[in-house]
Amino acid sequence: MRTFSVAMVISVGFLAATVLAIRSRRLRDQAALLWLGVAVLLVVASVLLPLGVLDHIAHTVGIVYASDLLLSLAVVFLVVLVFHQSVQLAETKDRQTALTQEIALMRVEPPAFAKAGHLQLEADPLRLPSSDVFDRPDRPRP
């Protein structure tokens, strides 16, 4: 019964923290849904803990202890999450690089011949790389 109480306190506390974070907009969109789902799952798992349901599920998939089942699921979940975040980090870094260069390009003095008007610049001065980094629905891809 003590395990049950501890599990309940932790999972309900986590659910509350998630809801608070969403309300204060520190979690958004997909991340909000994801963590809300995880929190609810944790609460459900805590409820099922004393009923022996988890042990039953573990046995049917060939795992002896319910705790091993939960641990395995947690590891898989975390690996997928980290992979996803590292993809997003790379994307964010590409955008940051492009923006940094763009700011520098806006501030730098053009060469003399460009100032003299010999050069016709393209219509869109904010011509950004046409990679999917700047894939925006309102801007048609070239």
Next chain:
Amino acid sequence: MREFTDEVNVAVEGEADQWDTDRLGEDDCEGVDVDPETDVLDAEPLADEDSSSPVVQRRLCVIIPAYNEAPAIGQVVRNVRAAMPTAHVLVVDDGSRDTTAHEAALNGATVMQLPLNLGIGGAVQAGYRYAQRYDFDIAIQVDGDGQHDPREAQRILEPIERGEADLVVGSRWLGRGAYVAPKGRRIGMRILAAMVTRGTAGTITDSTSGFRAVGRRGIALFAEKYPTDFPEVETLVLAARQGLRVQEVGVRMDQRVAGESSLAGVKSAYYMLRVCMMLLVDGLRRRGRG
């Protein structure tokens, strides 16, 4: 491929700071066998098959990436301007914390200041984006630390001006000047040269040289995408995959005065390993994508 760190905070002294440590080849590589047939120095002098077209002044942009090079950058800019008087000299200041930008501007360069430190790859790419935006015909990269002799630039520019190549690399190994290389780098440099040579279908002996020039196709390609991990090596493979004609010419380079660290052997082996891994990763990438 990247460390999972807070890039913005680390940028100042973190991974983006690849300026010296990661650019082995510049001062410490052992020569690789040179196939005399590919030595452009021995090629016939000025071919004038293009003599029908009128002589037009080509717009040349010198891209000088610089990070905390205040003591050297002024002299570099003066040397470059003396060697290439008609060229537009652009110093890309990669978020230096010293007076690099000021020194460069004082000596007559146009200075592009990056608000964040991007590392050599991001800085050079900014230069190429400038060259593309202002419609330059040729861009030549010269390092901001003075190890490249701008008087040698004409050798690199020639194959592009003649329309024979899209990307020309200045090599220390092709017979100009006595470059004394420390031992222990031979095997690594050979493997690297072999890998790059396979990718470029031509002999590249000095794949880490940052002394290079490109024509319009190269400017367009590098403005669009430019590798950040080992840009000197990776750009060669990228350019070749995109069908650019890559050539190498011999140039004289100043040897850096800095003494050699006892860790250099280990470091260069580690560098080699990382470059090889990176080339493998590049090989997995779909063509036509960054």
